[in-house]
Structures are given as C-alpha cells and as structure tokens.
Amino acid sequence: MKNINDILASEITPQNIFEKRRQLIKLAAMGAFGLSQAEVFSRNAFAQSGPKLPAKVNPQYFVADKLTSYKDVTTYNNFFEFGTDKADPARNAHTLKTRPWTVSVEGLVNKPKVWDIDALLKLAPMEERVYRMRCVEGWSMVIPWIGYSLSHLIKASEPQGSAKYIEFISLADPKQMPGLSSRVLKWPYTEGLRLDEAMNPLSLLTFGLYGEILPNQNGAPIRITVPWKYGFKSAKSLVKIRITDKEPATSWKVSAPSEYGFYSNVNPEVNHPRWSQATERRIGAEGGMFAPKIKTLPFNGYAEQVAHLYKGMDLRKFY
C-alpha cells in the first residue's frame, strides 16, 4: 500500500478541477478583482470538459464586467456553417475535425508559409484576456479568451511595402459543415481588416476560452477576435490568411452591402437599417431576463486603444 505522503494532489483531485484551482489561485493573486472573477470560474468549472490550454492572465486586457457563463458562451453562437439558429453550432459542430489543421499565410509577404496548428500554438506565449463581445444583432457577452496578438504572426510573415489589408478565410467543407448547403452567405466565410487594425495589439489570434482550447462551435482550432468591431468581423476556423493591397470582399458586405460595411466598428450612433445600435442586451446579466438593456459604447469601450485608427474618417460613411 502506498504511503499517504506519496500520493500527489493531482491523483486525488480530478485533473480539470485541479487545473481550475490553480487558476483560482492565480486569479486570487491578482487581488480583489481576481477574487470577484474567481466565483464565476468556480461556478462554471463543472460545465467544462475540453482539453486545457495553459495561459498567463494579461491584466492589461481585463474587463471588469461579470463574465458570461461558459454555458452561454458555448451554446449561443452565430456560426452559420453549422446552421443559422444560435443553438445549432453547439448541436452540429462535433463533426468539425480540428486535427490535422493548417493555416496558410500568403499574399504580399516575404515569408509565405503553411503553418501547422501546433506550430502556431507555440509562436508566442499564450495570454488570457477578458474582452467584451458585441454582436451586430444587439446582444453582448464578456469572454475570457486565450491567444496572442495577431501582430506576432503578421510580423513573422514580413508584409511587403504595398500591403494594406489582411483577409481571413474560414474552412468551407460541406462534409464537416452542414450549414454550407444553405445559401445564406457566399462560402467560404471571408472577413478582413486594414493592416493597421490587424497590427493593433487588441486583435487577438485566438486558440481558447475559459482556460481550455476553443470548443468547435466557437471557431476551433483558430479564430480571430476583434473586440471593438461587431462579432461577425471575428472570423472562425481559419484556414487561410492573405495579405493584400485591396480591401477584401467580406461575406456580410457582399451579402447585404447596405446593412454591413467593411469596418463594422461598434458604434451606438450608427444604427443598423433595421434596428438601433444604441443599446445592447448583456447575456446572463445580473438581474436575469428582467435586467434593463445597457448602453452600447463607442468602439465597444475600446476607443482609447483604437479611435486613432479612424481619425478624419466619417464613420457614418465607413460603417
């Protein structure tokens, strides 16, 4: 029989709870704010099941709002490749195969390369960042993402002098994605940013959330997160990144140019033609369903970091 002193804590405690505890300790170490978030983490610990993705909390990118629960973040998604209902991706995305997976970086770069996902995971240290996410439909969440600034990958690819834009192309495989049979959008899903937007440290190349690798329905194995723009700008399940000198033809803009522009910065003063963008419903807000809507902030509250990118531009015209 084993001596009681030889038993490791990890043998008694299930792995995921053990990891959670470590996370709690880490958060608690951040002080009072860490403690307020710790309660949220522990409450959600049991809903999570995916493989862990270790990351260091980046306190520079921490929103003090209450986190949206893991359950809500992973069961209420717009990912039309798996169906148009927001419950569809969680139901259908199990068919997505995230290994092997490669991302091709090409276009106006000196170092084009087909990256293996495992190489990308090691390109830069993983950070945990808590971002607000505002959907163009008028709801919002607060999500602890894991990843690193997209600028690391762009720098590694060495864009040429003529490079102005970056294009993100998502997987479009009808065998894995039942939603592709609908003609809602032109496939593959295509998104894009101006290169200076992409180089802003807020633009996050994202591999995980809530301490674990991305669930399929959230855009596994690799997506971008651009927190000052409406959610649809943050393309999921990327297979190709192209650096170009022309503004990419982005999927929603192609589908309905009068409703969705290339920039799509969160802007309470520019309404969608069919609804107001002045307020938003925070998913899982304190007070439950009777909680009043909250005011939407310019650039989703990230004006300090990104407003300078649009100096002199008429944001009503460049919506």
Added chain:
Amino acid sequence: MKALLIGIGLLPLVRLIVLGYQDDLTANPIEFITRSTGTWALVFLCLTLAITPLRRLTGISQLIEYRRTLGLFVFFYACLHFSIWFWLDHGLVFSEMIMDVIKRPFITVGFLSFVLLIPLALTSNQWAVKKLKRNWARLHQLIYLIAPLVILHYFWHKSGKNDYFTVSIYGAVLLILLAFRLRLRFKQ
C-alpha cells in the same frame, strides 16, 4: 372536452414557466420567450382556420364548438408576444414602442396583426354574435387579412438570415387552408 382543450392550450405557457424555473430559457431568455409565444400564436391560428375544413372533411359538426377557444388562444399568445416585446424591449415606453412600429416594417405588420386581432377577441362571445348579427361574420373575415400579415411579419423577421424554411411551412399550411375555403365559396 372544452376544459381539456384549454388545458392543452396552456401547455406552451406552462413549458416556458417550467423552463424559466429551471433557468433553461437559453442564453437569451427574452428572445426565446418572444419567439416561442409568437410561434404558438401562429400555430393556434393554423388550428383555428383548420376547423372548418376539418368539419367538412369529417362531417363532425361539433368541431365548431372548439373554434372559439382556439381563436382566443391565438389572441392569448399574441398578447404575451406583444407584451414581452413592449415591456422588455421598450421598457413600457409607449412613444418608443410606436417609433419602432413606424421604423421597422416587420414590426409594423406584426403590430397591425395584433391590433386587428383585438376586435375579434372582444366579439368572441355569444352576446356579441347576437348583437352584431350578420356583421359578426363580416368582422371575423378580418382573419383572412391577419393571416397573410402574420406570415409577412415572420418572413421579414427571417429575411436577415435568408432562412425561409420554417416560415414557408407555416405559409403553405395557411395557404392550403385558405384555398380550401375559396373552393367552398365557389361551390356555393
């Protein structure tokens, strides 16, 4: 029998209450409840309009006794659908609600259908039938205007996602039911 029908008709509401109690109304409960009550109003509208064709096809004339109950359930769920939107989307501010009705066509037709249902619900009693005589039947023909408006409301709602599958099923059901009536009228 009528009590049983009322019990069944209340089940969609009971389901919402149970789901709410279990904290299981999805991540966006208001959207879920609004859509659910809207869908059930439409289902009861289809059932109400199915009574006359069913009577003709089966020869069971007692079915007519249940039409009023079903019709009132249309109004009941439409009321919930409207109230939740007015309350939780517009905070019971009348002017804001009206602005939304004016601004968004899909809201305009939805609101219009609801308003048109009100006189029908108010006259769904024996007293009104006797009082209005022939005009009662004329008034209740409004349903032939309400049904397409409701479908248009749903259709425009779905147009943002180009997702017309569900709404076309309801549209087809209503179309068949209305076509049946037209045929009856031509025969007479």
